[in-house]
Amino acid sequence: MPTQNTYILAIESSCDDTACAILENDRVLSNVVANQKIHEQYGGVVPELASRAHQSNIIPVVEEALKLAKIDKKQLSAIAFTKGPGLMGSLLVGTSFAKSLALSLNIPLLDVHHMHGHILAHFIDDGQEKPSYPFLALTISGGHTQIVQVNSSSNLVVLGTTQDDAVGEAFDKSGKILGLGYPAGPQIDRLAKLGNPRKFEFPVPKAPDLNYSFSGFKTAVLYFLQRETKKNEDFIKENLEDICASIQYTLIKILFKKLEKAVIQTGIKQVAIGGGVSANSGIREHLKSMESKGWKTFIPPFEYTTDNAAMIGIAGYFKYLENDFAGLDTTASPRIHM
Template sequence: MDTQISYILAIESSCDDTACAVLKNDKVLSNVVAGQEIHEKYGGVVPELASRAHQSHIVPVITQALKQAGIKKEQLNAISFTRGPGLMGSLLVGTSFAKSLALALNIPLIDVHHMHGHILAHFIDNDGQEKPSFPFLAITISGGHTQIVKVADYHDMEVIGTTQDDAIGEAFDKSGKLLGLGYPAGPQIDKLATSGDPLKFPFPIPKAPDLNYSFSGFKTAVLYFVQREVKKQPDFITNNLNDICASIQHTLIKILFQKIEKAVQQTGIKTVAIGGGVSANSGIRSQLNSYKEKGWNVFIPPFEYTTDNAAMIGISAYHKYKKGYSA
């Protein structure tokens, strides 16, 4: 199948974004995402509301993706979808639609692990941009995951480090909520941190064994810090917001990279690629780039492939399709 042209339609519906992409082999022809603003007033994703929104979004999103790609559904060679992890109701919408469409068109159905998609997003043909060589270390960082993955092949991945409690994205968002920032707070902290002093307020580094992470203690430390300082000075947050954000971001980046450095030392693998929504953070991107001076080969995905999207599901499915896989 390597020499053939293959059109794959991919559906991603693991959380609150309804996404569809069409790929021609490893090239993205369209990548459409419909978000759900309804969750902002609740300070987080409400599963029932998310699944209802997916039901209303999925047909228009798929129609738009096919139109932008300039192909008809009859030209598709396979349908792919996110099988998990994610919100059960949200996943069910994408899974059901993908199965029905594949059955109607009588073409293969390919299921994709959400986090594998984030990792393999680096293999999308992005105007000749260099791709990681195997083996490499993938760092998946999002609102629900923080993992260090040893990637030996497109289909051979081993998690060698993971969070024992909360993910780094949740640590960003919950810390921001304590400061009165809206949801999602991570991008706001990143923006505010650029004009703050990262060393102004020291926060503790949680301990976790081996290559694992822990962020629950960090969130608790931020909570106690805010409560203590506001009690002494009611306007403390307003007067120090940029410095607080810079200090929070600095500490979370330090926590993240301590284990990445350890993973590189233990495995001897100096090719490191990040993926997931939090990989859009400017501080993390800058820190990873700085390791080029130590001889690391670093890979950072384009912004459109960091947050949940269907193109990453499509590229993962493409490599499964080449192997003849079908769900």
Template sequence: MVPQISYILAIESSCDDTACAILKDAQVLSNVVAGQEIHIQYGGVVPELASRAHQSHIVPVVDQALKKAGITKKDLTAIAFTRGPGLMGSLLVGASFAKSLALALDIPLIDVHHMHGHILAHFINEGQEVPQFPFLGVTISGGHTQIIKVTDYHKMEVIGTTQDDAIGEAFDKSGKMLGLGYPAGPQIDQLSKKGDPKKFPFPIPKAPNLNYSFSGFKTAVLYFIQREVKKNPDFVKENLHDICASIQHTLIKILFQKIEKAVKETGINTVAMGGGVSANSGIRSRLTSYNQKGWNTFVPPFAYTTDNAAMIGISGYFKYLDGYTAGMEITASPRISM
């Protein structure tokens, strides 16, 4: 029998953000994230540097989360952590810390699938309306682009996924070709607001069923820039806003073509989006526009879109309510399936 009130400490370390959150049942008491700016100079995440930074950040991040929540380690009911997917070295830091803390406190350990966390972030209790089962979960990030049929808190089926690159990678790599810093996705979003989204048409990649493909899109952007710069060395500088707007417009079109198809094929018109790219203003605007067509759409608050521990905590909370506990033999799994 679980206590009437639970305090879940959650750890997220799948990539380059070290995060810890404290949840009182489904309510977030604290949600602390330590980023790693060192990767900016490399134009992407360097796995070895990421794991080293996690080792430096995790103790102060956990300490800060506990202090912000106003509780001590002795008040904790369970420890949740990201088991995967993600970078092996980064995941191992979070998993090892979580196991050690759970063992020291003699409380349950709960492993969480990173993508489950992005989907269940919608159920963090902030007094908002939440999706009703079944619904379609759309996870979009630097490493994932998936359409998932969600039947309950633990039953999820991937019905569409990327066959190569994720939409977040398409944003970032396109931005890198334009000379933008890392991560380029948010910069493209801002620059596109002053551009013409239909100025430069880009091709729509073909992928079977509900799957995605973004590799060909990146190649098309590369060839386009090379061709135009050959004619005019200042082409990118002179047309930056229009290029960004055209890139964003095309990626949004690619994304929603398959979401529309998924709604039609499944008959489920409740769509809940999550993942770092769901912070994109164009994507959020496009999703909410479907409410006028009879859809029920949901996007989490910005704090719960990018990698964070609160989403791991809420997923762990629902597993805890079901009496689930992981054994101490469990370890990180960088390619774990849904």
């Protein structure tokens, strides 16, 4: 462990949020996120618009993070940034800025895997109990659905992953079919609380081992709604809450069927969730309910579920402790593996 405090400036720009955080060791001093509202009118993220917005946002966001943390740039120990996965244009903005800042300050550079950040966010000093190694992590977002065995901060093994679409996309595409705005996941979550989760039955896709598949689920929702609206054009409007509740119930069922299997296979009963979809109230409640089966569960605070730079900072801090630095020749990698 370092004998003096380590100050890390972290940058996250993998998709459509420009974020910067300042960490003092494992404690967050500031965590600033600039959201890009422009994508709402397109029903999804437009990569070119996202990268342009990052270029506009990154300097103000970094300046605000330093100001809130009451830290001068000269006090920084290292710069952490998201190397991937993500949108290439967006990643390049953060990568280029991080490399330039590290070079100008003559301090080390830390390249971080985006999904490592979502998992290691559980180790941010926020007063909550931390998981101990090894534990299982279910990472769920718009681009990822994975079951990961976390043996240490640098030893993370993917046990299962989606073979096609991620669960976040299943939420959003289902919501789009229903006529909900983007992103649809939070709206489905809200409406699901008012509906009957067993009103309509959707299939649970079959995928080998601990892997997932969601493309068939999206197709099943589409065909179901096409069939029912042919009979009654007001079907969606008259049953919206029950449809949302049934969609959410089935997606949770799909996620936990494989997660329970992973717990049995590994014998590891410490289970954490991470990623944007881990903000879903139904998923959080279901995970907590698994404590009745002897699981010990860990749920991140809401501010560390969606993309943020604090999670990149804590992952960078662990790399800093291990002297695992990146060279200036490092570059963004949109499809980087765990």
